[in-house]
Amino acid sequence: MTERKTGIYLCGGCGIGEAIDVAALEGVAKKEFKLDSKTHACLCGDDGVAMIRADLEAGINQVAIAACSSRVMTDRFGFEPIQVLRADLREKVIWSHPANHEDTQALAEDSVRMVLTMATKVKAPEPYVEGEWSSRILVMGGGVTGLAAAAQAAALGHEVLLLERSDRLGGRALDSSKRLPHRPPYAQPAANDIGDLVASVTGNAKITARLGCTVTQTSGMPGRFVVNLSDGSVETVGAIVVATGWRPYDASKLGHLGYGASPDVVTGVELEGMLKAGKVTRKSNGAPVKSVAFVQCAGSRDPDHLPYCSSICCATSLKQALELIEAEPATNAYVVYEEMRTPGVMEELYRTAQAAGVIFMKGKVKTVGADLTVTVADELIGEDIPLAGLDMVVLATGMVPNSTNTDAPSPAEGAEQLAGDIDPEVPFPVAGYCGDAPAAHAKRPQAAPEGGSLLNLQYRQGPHLPVLHDGFADSHYICFPYETRRTGIYTAGPVRRPMDWAEAAEDASGAVLKAVQAVRSASAGAALHPRVGDLSFPKINLNQCTKCKRCTVECPFGAIDEDEQTYPIVNATRCRRCGTCMGACPVRTISFDNYSVDMLSSMIKAVKVPDEFSGKPRILIMACENDAIPALDMAGIKRNQWSAHVRILPVRCLGSVSLLCISDALSVGYDGVMMMGCKPGDDYQCHFVKGSAMAAERLSKVGETLKSMMLEPERVTQAEASIADADRLPKVIDAFVEQITAIGFNPFKGF
Amino acid sequence: MNAPSPTPTKKYDLSFARWVYDNIDGGDRMALCMQCGTCSGSCPIGTQMDHGPRKLFMMIRAGMKEAVLTSNTLWNCVSCYNCVVRCPRKVPVAYILHDLATVAVREGYAEARNSDNARFAKAFWWSAAKYGRTDERLVTGKYYFSFGIGEGYKRGMANLPIAMGMIKTKRMHLGMPHKCSNTGELHKILAKAAEIEARDHGKQG
Ligand code: SF4
Ligand code: SF4
Ligand code: SF4
Ligand code: SF4
Numbered sequence: 001m002t003e004r005k006t007g008i009y010l011c012g013g014c015g016i017g018e019a020i021d022v023a024a025l026e027g028v029a030k031k032e033f034k035l036d037s038k039t040h041a042c043l044c045g046d047d048g049v050a051m052i053r054a055d056l057e058a059g060i061n062q063v064a065i066a067a068c069s070s071r072v073m074t075d076r077f078g079f080e081p082i083q084v085l086r087a088d089l090r091e092k093v094i095w096s097h098p099a100n101h102e103d104t105q106a107l108a109e110d111s112v113r114m115v116l117t118m119a120t121k122v123k124a125p126e127p128y129v130e131g132e133w134s135s136r137i138l139v140m141g142g143g144v145t146g147l148a149a150a151a152q153a154a155a156l157g158h159e160v161l162l163l164e165r166s167d168r169l170g171g172r173a174l175d176s177s178k179r180l181p182h183r184p185p186y187a188q189p190a191a192n193d194i195g196d197l198v199a200s201v202t203g204n205a206k207i208t209a210r211l212g213c214t215v216t217q218t219s220g221m222p223g224r225f226v227v228n229l230s231d232g233s234v235e236t237v238g239a240i241v242v243a244t245g246w247r248p249y250d251a252s253k254l255g256h257l258g259y260g261a262s263p264d265v266v267t268g269v270e271l272e273g274m275l276k277a278g279k280v281t282r283k284s285n286g287a288p289v290k291s292v293a294f295v296q297c298a299g300s301r302d303p304d305h306l307p308y309c310s311s312i313c314c315a316t317s318l319k320q321a322l323e324l325i326e327a328e329p330a331t332n333a334y335v336v337y338e339e340m341r342t343p344g345v346m347e348e349l350y351r352t353a354q355a356a357g358v359i360f361m362k363g364k365v366k367t368v369g370a371d372l373t374v375t376v377a378d379e380l381i382g383e384d385i386p387l388a389g390l391d392m393v394v395l396a397t398g399m400v401p402n403s404t405n406t407d408a409p410s411p412a413e414g415a416e417q418l419a420g421d422i423d424p425e426v427p428f429p430v431a432g433y434c435g436d437a438p439a440a441h442a443k444r445p446q447a448a449p450e451g452g453s454l455l456n457l458q459y460r461q462g463p464h465l466p467v468l469h470d471g472f473a474d475s476h477y478i479c480f481p482y483e484t485r486r487t488g489i490y491t492a493g494p495v496r497r498p499m500d501w502a503e504a505a506e507d508a509s510g511a512v513l514k515a516v517q518a519v520r521s522a523s524a525g526a527a528l529h530p531r532v533g534d535l536s537f538p539k540i541n542l543n544q545c546t547k548c549k550r551c552t553v554e555c556p557f558g559a560i561d562e563d564e565q566t567y568p569i570v571n572a573t574r575c576r577r578c579g580t581c582m583g584a585c586p587v588r589t590i591s592f593d594n595y596s597v598d599m600l601s602s603m604i605k606a607v608k609v610p611d612e613f614s615g616k617p618r619i620l621i622m623a624c625e626n627d628a629i630p631a632l633d634m635a636g637i638k639r640n641q642w643s644a645h646v647r648i649l650p651v652r653c654l655g656s657v658s659l660l661c662i663s664d665a666l667s668v669g670y671d672g673v674m675m676m677g678c679k680p681g682d683d684y685q686c687h688f689v690k691g692s693a694m695a696a697e698r699l700s701k702v703g704e705t706l707k708s709m710m711l712e713p714e715r716v717t718q719a720e721a722s723i724a725d726a727d728r729l730p731k732v733i734d735a736f737v738e739q740i741t742a743i744g745f746n747p748f749k750g751f
Numbered sequence: 752m753n754a755p756s757p758t759p760t761k762k763y764d765l766s767f768a769r770w771v772y773d774n775i776d777g778g779d780r781m782a783l784c785m786q787c788g789t790c791s792g793s794c795p796i797g798t799q800m801d802h803g804p805r806k807l808f809m810m811i812r813a814g815m816k817e818a819v820l821t822s823n824t825l826w827n828c829v830s831c832y833n834c835v836v837r838c839p840r841k842v843p844v845a846y847i848l849h850d851l852a853t854v855a856v857r858e859g860y861a862e863a864r865n866s867d868n869a870r871f872a873k874a875f876w877w878s879a880a881k882y883g884r885t886d887e888r889l890v891t892g893k894y895y896f897s898f899g900i901g902e903g904y905k906r907g908m909a910n911l912p913i914a915m916g917m918i919k920t921k922r923m924h925l926g927m928p929h930k931c932s933n934t935g936e937l938h939k940i941l942a943k944a945a946e947i948e949a950r951d952h953g954k955q956g
Contacts, residue, residue, distance in 0.1 A: 354783045380809040
């Protein structure tokens, strides 16, 4: 390896030069690190950047910059492929602390010490690019979502393999009458145009569709998944879009709503079929349907059935009532609802239905008699109202995701993997709240959904695509849609959350863009969400590995398998570079080219910890780069102030923090340690899904160790941070500093 | 007139709502009522009503015909139009109440309820239609005696001092009732209006 030559640049602009003594920082580099540095009055200006470029020409091969936050000016300070290390003197130093104060100066000097220490511990990452890569995309499911996904992927130039388990393309849309409105003015049911979508796919040379075909086994990793199909063939694909859709909730479980008591109590799906056939009659006697009641939330939003809102049944009932009235204007149509939920612009359809004379009643259905009398506990009148003399009762049953293969038996092993393994085992309190803290996170019990695995993944962590408590394939609803916990495999449509036709088609585009990114990044050795473009990947020194399996178990993405001798093997393109494996490894033998336990520990130790006679505590905050660091930057931008006694060390994810970092900090005299990261649990905000939960779990075991060292367990805590916490986090920090000050100095100080 | 409202053979008549939507002045807009309660909240007389417009409309949907047509909401509305102005769904609440009151009279619900307001409204209309003016003595007299001779006399005597005071300050006159200049024309106009009404809407009692 060539000798490391780091160019060090300090910026005096943006008020840094006025608020701290930058020359003293140069002194730190010179005296403590024997390194020359250059200060510029405006480093990000053309002149400053030209200065760095000139040094790069002259042979420096690493750049360390102490200026603004690493999250800004990345274009100005981007010198690919040279690695750039940043220390923040602006947002988290001068903007958040008083100018020309000795504590602020000490903070700035420590920031320089940390980045210069980092510079000695990292090297530019060498990406994993071995072997052949496929850019073909596998789409599972030939319904609206799958068809739209196939068409989109083909439009982006990718070969597509489209699998459909039944013998026809089009899915449930084929059995529907009209579809929900999907373009302005959104006021009327729209024509069913599934035929056009099917035709656009079957006529596309880039798409190979196989009917009656399912996946029997999947191995490999993004860029080269090897997929065995039920027709006996074996295919290699780069990424997978799971668009397996939904099925209606089993109405036979809805006896309390009259299902089964009379043939004239039907489900919304059954009525849809009658509308499609153009003949809606009473099943019992073939008589016309002159009055009908729709029972909303039939099984949905009911803790005994589906705990969630299925999102489409309200609009669907509106559409069906309108279709009935269109066919026979005198039809008396009642819709009994608890809340009318018309997401998006579907409100317009609601208005149309009202204007057409559909009668709405708000309340809960108490009983549905065999004579079709629907008794409603009406909330707006405050009485039980019997709707009698109806010809038909329609139960608006909800959506169940096809996150498993219901045709196949549950796997003998690994099914438990499906059941919310996202919760930390032990409930733990949420630290870092000023005022009322939310309830402690507790594990929510959940049964594994029925059925076999869709993909039958040959992963160490089991065959399934992980699901959340409600059985939907795990993909964060808001922050990270489509992402599953298996890199390169994306979910789209109702398999990830309830949605209608138009939304599903849009969802397909999102998932396809992810899949395209996955195949392109795989061949470049670059990471995907959330560390997009990161070229580092975990390397395991097997000589030291004790085969403890922590890494293979804790990796949130199932990236690490085991070889015949049960040694861990990293599947590089499955990895999202969170470092949870690194934080888990008890012998610290997992590291990245530019990120390691040694690097973190050295940076922690590089800080000058004042002795107890100074009266100044020193507190370490290991803050997640995804939300906590941006929130702290934002706090700085808002000029929110916090204690200058803390030292902030950005980490990839709390999951990457080894307990060793904490014990190192305490042994060199830090008085307290705070881990600041995203919300763990089944409603996680952790960008690596389980990283902060893993950190919490590890932390729950630290208390005993601290006690055995005669240290107060309160010296170490975990705080939740979200991207919007710019005003809260400074208070959280100050409260912790106060708490630590009250406990007193770390007795290990100075040893 | 003529399409009579469905007979309340039961307390909940599921065809009533559609009948109101189709036959009552403003009923088509009532179909759009989203039960926000702005009308009832805005009504200065709300506390004097047994239900208030919002709830009354929901009762219509539930088919509670009898309860609706005997409700005092229909009669206590003072036509201030607060609700009409404020309704976010542009439901002409007051019109609907008035038209429902008409139905209540026509189908005997008002009588059955023995509503004061209904009697007064009848006396008022009698005078207006006959003379083109409302004559205080005749309207009050007709209203009082609608309760029967004895009751009418009692009420008349009880209010005599007020009447005397009004006469003294020229607020009420003695002698022949005031009329508009051409009552014959008026009667023709009203007859024509009734005819048009019957032809165009098939309602109005
Ligand atoms: S969409 Fe409507 S019917 Fe369906 S679960 Fe949600 S609220 Fe209930
Ligand atoms: S734990 Fe994170 S860094 Fe380690 S292998 Fe898994 S995804 Fe990669
Ligand atoms: S204000 Fe209008 S929409 Fe609201 S409850 Fe009254 S009538 Fe209905
Ligand atoms: S018009 Fe009648 S119902 Fe409406 S606010 Fe006035 S009094 Fe109340």
